[in-house]
Each structure stands twice: as C-alpha cells, then as structure tokens.
Amino acid sequence: MSHELITLLMFSSLLVLMTLGQRVYGIIGFIGATAAYFLWGGNDIEMPFNASFTVLNWYALLTLPLFIYMGFMLSESGLADNLYKMFHVWMGPVRGGLAIGTIGLMVLISAINGLSVAGMAIGASVALPQMLARGYDKIMITGVIQGGSSLGILIPPSVVLVLYAMIARQPVLQLWLAGIMPGLLMATLFIIYIYIRCRLQPELGPPISAEEHAREWPNRWRLLGEGLLPLLIFVLMMGSFMTGVTNLTETSSLGAGLATLAAALKRKLTRHVMEETVRKTLSVSCMFMWIILAALCFGAVYDGLGAIKAIETLLLSDLELNRWTILTIMMLSFIVLGMFLDDTAMLVIVAPLYIPLVKTLGFSPIWFGILYTITCQLAYIIPPFGYNLFLMRAMAPPEITLADIYRSITPFALIMMVTLAVIMIFPQIALWLPDLYTNRAR
Numbered sequence: 432m433s434h435e436l437i438t439l440l441m442f443s444s445l446l447v448l449m450t451l452g453q454r455v456y457g458i459i460g461f462i463g464a465t466a467a468y469f470l471w472g473g474n475d476i477e478m479p480f481n482a483s484f485t486v487l488n489w490y491a492l493l494t495l496p497l498f499i500y501m502g503f504m505l506s507e508s509g510l511a512d513n514l515y516k517m518f519h520v521w522m523g524p525v526r527g528g529l530a531i532g533t534i535g536l537m538v539l540i541s542a543i544n545g546l547s548v549a550g551m552a553i554g555a556s557v558a559l560p561q562m563l564a565r566g567y568d569k570i571m572i573t574g575v576i577q578g579g580s581s582l583g584i585l586i587p588p589s590v591v592l593v594l595y596a597m598i599a600r601q602p603v604l605q606l607w608l609a610g611i612m613p614g615l616l617m618a619t620l621f622i623i624y625i626y627i628r629c630r631l632q633p634e635l636g637p638p639i640s641a642e643e644h645a646r647e648w649p650n651r652w653r654l655l656g657e658g659l660l661p662l663l664i665f666v667l668m669m670g671s672f673m674t675g676v677t678n679l680t681e682t683s684s685l686g687a688g689l690a691t692l693a694a695a696l697k698r699k700l701t702r703h704v705m706e707e708t709v710r711k712t713l714s715v716s717c718m719f720m721w722i723i724l725a726a727l728c729f730g731a732v733y734d735g736l737g738a739i740k741a742i743e744t745l746l747l748s749d750l751e752l753n754r755w756t757i758l759t760i761m762m763l764s765f766i767v768l769g770m771f772l773d774d775t776a777m778l779v780i781v782a783p784l785y786i787p788l789v790k791t792l793g794f795s796p797i798w799f800g801i802l803y804t805i806t807c808q809l810a811y812i813i814p815p816f817g818y819n820l821f822l823m824r825a826m827a828p829p830e831i832t833l834a835d836i837y838r839s840i841t842p843f844a845l846i847m848m849v850t851l852a853v854i855m856i857f858p859q860i861a862l863w864l865p866d867l868y869t870n871r872a873r
Contacts, residue, residue, distance in 0.1 A: 437470075441729075445462055448461075448462070457725070458725075459725035460728050460729070462729060463725065464728060492720070494679050494680055495716055495719055496713075497684055498590055498686065499590065499715050500708060500709075501686040502690075503708045504691055504694055505661050506553060507708045508694035508697070508699035508700065510660060510661055510693060514536050514539050514658045514661060515533070515553070515558055516654050516658065517654045517655055517657070517658030518535050519532060519639075524638050525626075526626075526629040526630060526633055526636055526638055527625045527635070529558070529561065529636070529639070530571065530572055530575045530625045530629070531622050531625050531626060533554060533558045533572070533576065533579060534575065534618055534621050534622050535618075536579070537554065537579030537582050537583070539661065540553055541585070541614070542586055547582075550580035551577070551819060554575075554576035554580055555823065559572060559573075559576060559826075559827065560828070563828070565637065566637050567637070568634070569830065569835060570835050570838055570839045571636070571839065573823065573827065573831055573839040574841075575621070576823065577836070577839065578812065578840065579621065580819065581808040581811050581812060581847075582614055582617065582618060582808075584804055584807060585610045585613060585804050585805065585808065586610055587607030587611065588607060588682075588683075589610055591778070591807065592610055593606075594719075594778055595778060595804070596800075598778060599786045599800065601796050604865075605868075606801075606865075608865045609798065609801050609862060610801055610804065612861060612864060613805065613860060613861050616850055616860065617846065617847065617850045620849065620850065621843065624842060624846060660693055664693060665686075667685070669682075673868070754793065754794070757788070758794065758799075758802075761788075762851070765777065765781075765806035765807065766810050766813065768810070769807055769810020777807070777810075785799075786799075795862060797865055798861050802854060805850060806851065809848065812844055812847075813844060814840075820833075820840070823836050824836055
C-alpha cells in the first residue's frame with residue numbers, strides 16, 4: 432500500500448469517526464494504534480504507551496497548566512471584569528464605544544490568558560449583557576465577542592504558540608514576539624470596522640447617556656488603576672522572560688503566582704474561586720495532554736512510514752507545484768480541519784507533515800506558525816462547525832439565536848482573511864520584532 436493511500440485512509444477514518452461524537456483524543460489514538468498494528472504487527476501496538484512516556488518526560492509541558500491556571504484565576508476572581516468597567520467609563524461616550532472597548536478588553540485578556548475560551552467567557556457574561564441593555568445591535572456585538580476572543584491564541588502568552596514551539600522545535604519567545612504585530616493589526620482592523628459602521632448606522636452602537644457618564648466619570652482613575660492590575664502581571668511576567676531572569680516554565684509559575692497574589696490582595700481569593708479555578712484548569716489541561724498523547728502516536732506512524740518524504744516528492748516533483756501554491760493548500764487544509772478538530776489536535780496531527788515541508792520550501796517556521804494560528808482563528812468562527820460558534824450559543828442569552836451567531840461572524844471572518852493575506856504578502860510584519868530582538872541580543 433502506498434504512503435499516499437495510507438495517509439488518505441487514516442485521515443478519512445478520522446473524519447468518519449468524528450461524526451460519531453466520540454472523544455477526539457480517543458479517535459486519534461485508536462487510529463494511530465490500529466494503523467501501527469496492521470502496518471508493522473503486534474509489537475507496535477505499544478506505540479500509544481511509548482507516547483505516554485514522551486508526554487510525562489516533556490518538562491516544558493508544565494507551562495500549559497500554569498498559564499491556564501493564571502487565566503482562570505484572573506477570570507474567576509473577577510479581576511478581569513475590572514478591565515471592562517474601565518473601558519465602559521473611558522469609551523462609553525463614543526458611538527460604538529462599548530464594542531470598541533470590548534475589543535480592547537479582549538486584547539488585554541489575551542495578554543494575560545493565552546486561550547480564546549477565557550475571552551469568550553468574560554465577553555459573553557460581562558460585556559454582552561451590558562451592551563444589550565444599552566441598545567446595541569445583537570448581531571454586531573455577538574460578532575465582536577467571537578472575533579475578539581479569537582485573539583487569545585495569537586497574542587502572547589498564547590498557549591497554542593507554546594505548543595507549536597515545542598512541536599516545531601522553535602523558540603517560544605520568537606513566536607510570541609511574532610504574534611504581537613499581527614494580533615494588534617487584526618484588533619485595529621476590528622476597531623476601524625466597528626467605528627465606521629457605527630458612524631454610518633448610529634443605531635447599532637449608541638453612546639451611553641449623559642447622566643450615566645456624569646455618574647461614572649469621577650471614578651475613572653480608580654477604575655483605570657484596578658483595570659490595569661492584570662496588565663501589570665503580564666508586564667512583570669514577560670519582562671522577566673525577555674530579560675532572561677526566568678525561563679519559560681519559571682515564567683508561567685511567576686504568572687500563576689502573581690495572579691493568585693493579586694486575587695488575595697483584592698480579597699477575591701475565596702474557596703469557591705480556588706475550587707473553580709483548579710477544576711477548570713484540570714479540565715482544560717487534561718484535555719490538552721490527552722490530545723497530545725494520542726497525536727504523538729498518530730504522528731509516529733508517519734515517521735515510521737517515511738511518508739513526509741513521499742508527500743514532498745508528490746507535491747514538488749510529481750505535481751510540480753510552486754511553493755506558494757503548496758502554502759495556500761496548507762492554509763486551506765487548516766481551515767477545513769479546524770471545522771472538525773480543535774487547534775491542539777490539528778497541530779499535533781499535521782505538524783509532522785507540514786513543518787519539514789515548510790523548511791524544505793524555504794519559508795520561516797516562525798512566520799508559518801503565525802499563519803497557522805490565524806487560520807485556526809478563522810476555523811473557530813466559520814460555520815457550520817466552528818468551535819466558537821457553539822461556545823457562543825451555550826453562553827448567549829435566549830434572544831440570540833444560532834442564525835444570529837452565524838450572521839454575526841461574516842465581517843470579522845473577512846477581516847481575518849485580509850489579515851492573513853497581508854501577513855503572507857508582507858512577512859516582516861510578523862518577523863520584525865523577532866528579528867529586532869535577535870539582533871539586540873547579539
């Protein structure tokens with residue numbers, strides 16, 4: 432059986448089993464173990480167990496639960512809510528100001544969490560009811576929260592970029608720095624769109640009333656100080672990492688410790704907060720670990736087959752595709768796979784195939800990591816199976832239907848596509864900061 436046919440059979444089996452509603456990690460691990468058994472015999476059925484030892488010995492994976500804990504601690508303790516109160520007072524008088532402030536909130540939440548789920552949770556539970564109560568258009572603000580929350584996997588300390596760095600064997604700091612400019616570019620385009628649309632259609636985002644503004648304005652400086660406390664944690668954490676005082680694992684420990692200390696100082700560190708934070712951290716972390724374990728088994732089949740070289744030969748020699756066509760095919764495949772898999776499963780399955788090919792084509796693995804992350808953001812919100820679509824449906828009030836959620840994401844998906852195209856055409860937008868830091872370090 433040819434390498435191409437084995438690859439096709441494994442991926443088609445994956446998609447078929449996904450329709451049965453089983454756990455992703457169970458499906459991936461089962462296909463990997465089954466393929467190993469039929470290809471090489473009974474001895475290789477131990478491949479999933481060997482993968483488990485790889486995960487247990489992967490010291491850098493300690494960063495994942497610690498970053499996740501930091502984000503949930505700030506969220507569950509209510510410290511992140513102060514960010515929205517700050518934007519509410521400072522941006523409320525502007526047409527569409529609360530929606531613009533929500534994008535700003537999502538940027539800051541991304542800078543202290545690294546996951547899209549925290550931004551979605553805070554946006555849906557705090558920002559969405561506030562904007563609905565003030566007469567904002569429900570379709571527009573639903574798109575704002577979905578699009579804004581997706582920034583969590585692009586702006587540092589992105590957990591997805593940490594995983595990509597481990598699998599692609601690339602420096603985490605370089606990837607974090609590479610994500611800053613594209614993330615800010617995307618957020619800026621979101622804000623420009625909201626501002627222009629609310630200027631043209633003022634009824635979509637009315638400003639807060641003069642009475643409410645007069646009542647809240649005297650508290651602006653206090654709210655500014657409270658709202659910037661989570662950002663201070665991020666600055667201390669990243670500053671220590673970039674100056675070499677801490678390594679990546681120590682940095683994640685510092686962030687988790689500072690988040691807990693801030694909650695304690697604000698008298699928000701209750702038993703309920705700690706229980707919810709630990710429970711959610713364990714839930715998300717275990718999901719990541721199981722998917723990584725299963726996907727290592729899945730990917731090991733390709734290493735044993737030598738399928739990577741076969742695919743390179745197929746694309747470069749047999750089909751004679753140019754490198755930009757191959758890159759475009761990779762991006763489209765990420766979007767399609769992202770409709771069925773989460774970003775972690777997608778990364779650890781296709782990375783063994785794509786990353787060596789990217790290097791062969793002469794592209795920067797750092798730049799490719801940012802392109803991959805943007806396509807993950809797109810996959811999160813593209814119907815019919817986008818992860819954020821169903822998460823939003825679970826968190827939104829009853830008056831926001833699934834049809835409203837589908838309609839809301841169109842302009843934000845188009846903006847993400849524009850950002851992806853710009854980063855592909857101008858790679859230095861992503862590579863400028865990493866190159867600058869590397870040159871200074873020398």
